Amino acid sequence: MKSRSVIDFHTHVFPDDIAPRALKALSEHSGPYRPYTDGTLKGLLNSMDSAGITLSVVANIATKPTQSKAILGFSRTIVSERIYPLVSFHPENSPDEVYEILKEASSSGIRGVKLHPMYQGFAIDDRAMFPFYEMIEKEGFFIVFHTGYDIAFPGNLQASVDRVRALAEAFKNLSIVTTHAGGWRQWDRVEILTGYDNIFFELSMTVTEVGKEAFRDIILRLPGERLFFGTDSPWTDQAEMIEVIDSLSIPDALKEAILYRNAEAFLKTYRSMPES
Incomplete structure (x- = not known):
């Protein structure tokens, strides 16, 4: 295995007592995707x-307003030099x-939020969400x-690239x-986002849908300095996804940027991250 650093910007874990039933429920709507881990830390x-991964960003989603505090507590227990958890909130939580x-x-070193429009029942550019976005922006957090589209919500456009563009404008x-x-599955339209310096692109679940050649073409249409490697683990194999990046006909400097530097x-x- 190559001695190098890799950051996976998109993973999921659950508390040990919840993981089995969470994976079972999610697997019922995951199409051809099956978990490669048991869903635990x-x-x-x-x-x-x-896989030789240095750090993983763990995405948590509050599907009910009552889950937000529990996710915060869980995130605070797992944050480490190797795990960067994202907190979440529900649109029905109060400001x-x-x-x-x-x-x-923030007091625990966490300054990222994960939101999923379909699972949480909102549109990205819904003005009712703007007070939350203003707060997140003011407090110096980022949002994932x-x-x-989403495999579990066919045809749903609550998270469309057009809505992302509207948010970036606002x-x-x-x-x-x-x-x-x-x-x-909106890869024919993602170029409308490339002109916004505040938009970044995590790359998971793309090559599994379009194949290596089309994946390479998508990467080359996006700003190389704003691309993040991601796997959506446990739904793909982390080692295999690193091998995909390594196998692409793109410059080595871009591979390194995707896998770690960006x-x-x-x-x-x-x-604070350790120097590499």
Whole structure:
């Protein structure tokens, strides 16, 4: 295995007592995708060790307003030099509740939020969400959104690239990390996002849909300095996804930027990272 650093910007884990039923429920709507880990922190760390991954960003989603505080608590227990968890909130949480979550997260070195429009019942550019975005921007957090379509919500456009563009226009100082190369199964339209310096592109679940040649073409249409490697673990194998990047006919410097350098520079803004 090559001795190098890799950051996976899109993973999922659950508390040990919840992981089995969470994976079972999610697997019912995951199409051809099946989990490669048991969904626990230990399972992810074992996968990271096997793949040679330095750090994983763990995305948590509050599907109910009552889950937001529990996710905060879980995130605070797993944050480490190898795990950067994202907190979440639900649109039905009050502004005061969200503010408290952000403050407590920041005190633990966490300054990222994950939101999933379909699972949480909102549109990315819904003006009812703007007070939350203003708070996130003011407190110096970034947001990771599920973007594009979703395998469990066919035809749903709550996270469309057009809505992402509208948000980026409205909040020019808010760092927005799109998942799935800008928008899952909207790859013919993601170039409308490339002109916004506050939009970043995590790349998971793209090559598995379009193949290596088309994946390479998508990468080359996006800004190379704003691309993040991601796997959506446990739904793909981390080691296999690194091998995909290594196998692409793109410059070695771009591979290194995707696998580590871009995310390293980005996360240094939001936490202290060891020098490589």
